[in-house]
Amino acid sequence: GAGVSQSPRYKVAKRGQDVALRCDPISGHVSLFWYQQALGQGPEFLTYFQNEAQLDKSGLPSDRFFAERPEGSVSTLKIQRTQQEDSAVYLCASSSGLAGASAKNIQYFGAGTRLSVL
């Protein structure tokens, strides 16, 4: 597709339920990022993939959060045993990941998945 696609757009989960959020990046983009955005705040970094390799997961708030990108394209963010504080918008972004000094690291964002944990 032309842009980054995320599904579902909205997810309501009961506390303790597991959820899986999907991201379909721009075709050919090497780099993929997950961010968490609380209401009224800027996005906060969760994790980063370069192709299928997860190079940085320092932003994942707990071991209940897990992300994968097995074939270097589509990525899934999984949250186990959801809690109320997990309620947020989860944004996925991709970038071309071009190497070299000219790399600008401009990221293209999906519309996000709004997760509400009751």
Next chain:
Amino acid sequence: SQQGEEDPQALSIQEGENATMNCSYKTSINNLQWYRQNSGRGLVHLILIRSNEREKHSGRLRVTLDTSKKSSSLLITASRAADTASYFCATDASRVSSGSARQLTFGSGTQLTVLP
């Protein structure tokens, strides 16, 4: 955690006026970017300024960067109702030599409302 603060948190102006938003950050950067977010949507890249640049223009947008003060400003001239959105600065601290894309660190955003 957020890289820094943006001010004002909210700004309301009349159509045709200029809007200025400021951003401060904490660490050394490779570049600084501004993004726009309409309600319920993803972020859209507006403009990028490298650490060795002081000013950049794109259409009605003007960005300045002062690395000694670790601050940037975004000016939108001749604002329109369609400019109503949240605006975020984002810093890229990745090492150019690594050649790999890294995460952006976002500010807390300015909510701009342009009244028709």
